[in-house]
Amino acid sequence: MTAARTPAAAYADYLDHLAEADESGAIGVAVDLLDAGVPAERVLLDLVAPAQEDVGERWARNEWSVAQEHAATHVSERVVAALAGRTRAAPTRGRIVVACMDGEWHALPPRLVAEVLRLRGWRVTFLGASVPAAHLVSYLHRHDAHAVALACAVPVRLPQAHRMVEACRLADVPVLVGGRGFGADGRWADRLGMLWAPDAPAAADLVADARALSRLLLARLDHxxxxxxxxxxxxxxxxxxxxxxxxxxxxxxxxxxxxxxxxxxxxxxxxxxxxxxxxxxxxxxxxxxxxxxxxxxxxxxxxxxxxxxxxxxxxxxxxxxxxxxxxxxxxxxxxxxxxxxxxxxx
Known part of the structure; x- marks a missing residue:
């Protein structure tokens, strides 16, 4: 059987492997796409990312248990790691620190952003899930960073996100945010005076645009x-x-x-x-x-x-x-x- 040559053609097979928590099979699908000439960025964004959204929707509809959702997410994380191991990209640009907001545990979406940034030549430090603001700022004081990219998947973290972004700004490091927690159109990031990117490519474009990255937005919180x-x-x-x-x-x-x-x-x-x-x-x-x-x-x-x-x-x-x-x-x-x-x- 000939391996699929596009993420769309491979999608159903990949999702079946996630359903069975079949790490080897899922990695095989992704690696086959790489071998067929599909860029790693497209495998991440057109296969892994939409499949993870599908996993969450299946849990919400009670089609999958929490255990199944966790297992599938772990497999997708292993797929990302496997792709990273096969796509060496020497850093030619500055450091970008990528992290989840304090209390935010959905780490796979920002991990995808981190990988896209790495593939585009940035030196990326991925700090993972639920990073306390004080620890993030301490890290920024020790390591020179071009920018910080913060993820929030759930809107209940918006107050913490506001405080965290302000703390990074006090450390004199530009900040951009992303994730569903800011609204599908970024409306709540705008209300909080934050630079928002709707997806990984947009985040990569934003950190590369010095003028856009340095733009200061003001929060509107008089209410x-x-x-x-x-x-x-x-x-x-x-x-x-x-x-x-x-x-x-x-x-x-x-x-x-x-x-x-x-x-x-x-x-x-x-x-x-x-x-x-x-x-x-x-x-x-x-x-x-x-x-x-x-x-x-x-x-x-x-x-x-x-x-x-x-x-x-x-x-x-x-x-x-x-x-x-x-x-x-x-x-x-x-x-x-x-x-x-x-x-x-x-």
Whole structure:
């Protein structure tokens, strides 16, 4: 059987290997593409990257377990390492430090960015997942860096991202950011005054453009003066406890949850508040409604009725009625759930 000569032709085979956690088979597919003359950058961006997105979507739809998702991600990381070992690129440009935001554990996307930068001649230092801001700044003080590229996959890390970028700027190192955590169009990076790249090639172009990289953007956060964000964060534990008690009253079946399902429920109640807080930080209700749309898909695929989520949003809305922005965002989430529940053609 002739090996596929394009990433598109090899995609289904590669995804099958990820599904089986078949490291050797997945590496073989990628290496065959290299041997067929496909540039390593295209293998990374047209095969590995979209397959990883597919892995995440399969987990969200409850088609794959957490264990399967972790195994597939590990295999993809090994594929990236194998490609790096077969594509030597002598550094001819300065050092770029690539890292995940503090608390951000999705390390494969920034690893792909790091590899693309390496292939384009940069000396790349990849610091991996969840790098504390103080440790990153300390590293920058010891090693001369042309720029820092920071990744954030989940919007709840936006407040930490803002503080981390400011810390890098104080160290006098240009910073660019990327990842889904900043919005599909980078809108939240713009609100926080950050240089944003939508993908690895765009990041490579940006770090090579001295004028663009040195451009100073200003954060627009005057809305934080109302203290809604700070107050919500301070009351998180109390709000989660109250929501759990309310949910047990409204949805009696939750009283019979075993420990694992109870822990998952408490985690979900906290995530709702975390995304609400992030929406307050950037003053954008679409951040919260996008999360609600995703969460209802995840929950219903696992047998949790959307009504339970609607009840929780209603509870939080009542408790937080003295927070106008938060209450408005919660109303937007409830409206989304209501429209999704309406019969087709109504």
């Amino acid at each position: 934080l003066a109302d203290d809604e964000y700070a107050a919500l964060v301070a009351r998180r534990a109390e709000l989660v406890d109250g929501a759990l008690a309310d949910l047990r009253e409204r949805v009696p079946a939750t009283r019979a949850y075993d420990r694992a399902r109870l822990d998952a429920t408490v985690s979900d109640l906290g995530h709702i508040l975390d995304f609400l807080a992030a929406a307050l930080y950037v003053d954008d209700g679409s951040l919260f409604t996008e999360f609600v749309r995703w969460l209802v898909t995840v929950l219903t695929s696992r047998g949790v009725p959307a009504a339970a989520l609607a009840a929780t949003l209603e509870h939080y809305g009542g408790v937080l009625r003295e927070f106008p922005r938060a209450a408005g965002f919660l109303d937007g989430g409830r409206a989304l759930l209501a429209s999704a529940a309406e019969p087709v053609g109504r």
